[in-house]
Amino acid sequence: MNIISITVEAWDKIHEKLEAQNSISVLIGVKPSGCNGFRYTFELLPDKPMDDDIYLKDKNHYVIIDKSAKNYLQGSELYWDGLDSFSKRFMFRNPNITSECGCKESFSINSNISSS
Amino acid sequence: MTNKKIIESDCGNVTILAGDDIPNKIFIDDAAKNQIEKLCKDEGDNSFLRIAVMGGGCSGFQYLFGFDNELDDNDIINDWGSGRVVVDNISMQFIKGSTLHFLNDFNGEYFQIENSLAKSQCGCGNSFSMDM
Numbered sequence: 001m002n003i004i005s006i007t008v009e010a011w012d013k014i015h016e017k018l019e020a021q022n023s024i025s026v027l028i029g030v031k032p033s034g035c036n037g038f039r040y041t042f043e044l045l046p047d048k049p050m051d052d053d054i055y056l057k058d059k060n061h062y063v064i065i066d067k068s069a070k071n072y073l074q075g076s077e078l079y080w081d082g083l084d085s086f087s088k089r090f091m092f093r094n095p096n097i098t099s100e101c102g103c104k105e106s107f108s109i110n111s112n113i114s115s116s
Numbered sequence: 117m118t119n120k121k122i123i124e125s126d127c128g129n130v131t132i133l134a135g136d137d138i139p140n141k142i143f144i145d146d147a148a149k150n151q152i153e154k155l156c157k158d159e160g161d162n163s164f165l166r167i168a169v170m171g172g173g174c175s176g177f178q179y180l181f182g183f184d185n186e187l188d189d190n191d192i193i194n195d196w197g198s199g200r201v202v203v204d205n206i207s208m209q210f211i212k213g214s215t216l217h218f219l220n221d222f223n224g225e226y227f228q229i230e231n232s233l234a235k236s237q238c239g240c241g242n243s244f245s246m247d248m
Contacts, residue, residue, distance in 0.1 A: 089225070
């Protein structure tokens with residue numbers, strides 16, 4: 001089973017943005033920051049994932065999950081949406097978080113979950 | 117010396133520390149103008165972008181964005197011919213001198229207000245705090 005799922009609309013946006021940036025993959029991570037403790041990071045990469053990477057593939061693009069973020073993202077759904085017409089971004093429905101910032105960009109994680 | 121300024125509003129008097137030297141206007145970058153024109157055209161009905169500031173969010177104040185097509189007496193209008201941004205006079209006291217950006221990077225496409233009056237802001241920039 002995949003660590004995360006990605007909605008069709010999010011894949012469409014991933015294809016659009018990777019093509020615009022001449023990239024093949026996007027690496028998703030989680031790092032400490034923001035008013036609620038953590039935030040998601042997105043890093044564009046020019047290469048395909050390695051065999052031992054955790055990744056999802058659609059068409060010719062890859063979403064790679066940083067190994068240190070695996071436990072934090074387990075069971076999440078990545079979607080593309082907005083709080084309103086004025087702000088659209090990638091967001092996660094993440095079952096592991098206990099609270100999040102109003103804009104959902106920063107969040108806290110259930111203390112039973114660690115990065116390794 | 118601090119220039120305290122008291123403004124009467126529907127919800128009582130608002131005291132603001134900002135100097136009188138900042139003109140009652142905001143700046144809008146080209147990407148934001150393009151996006152506002154596009155959104156308002158889709159919205160129709162001669163709509164314009166209204167920005168307001170309200171109490172709320174994790175940092176004390178937050179920006180509200182909305183479409184509107186009716187002006188009030190205390191509105192300050194920023195019109196560049198093919199688009200308009202309207203801010204009411206009270207909200208303007210919290211954002212005057214700011215620049216409205218539209219950012220399009222990998223993780224999002226969103227408006228952001230670069231506000232020199234804000235003391236700190238939330239991660240996404242939508243909520244901010246001020247010296248009062």
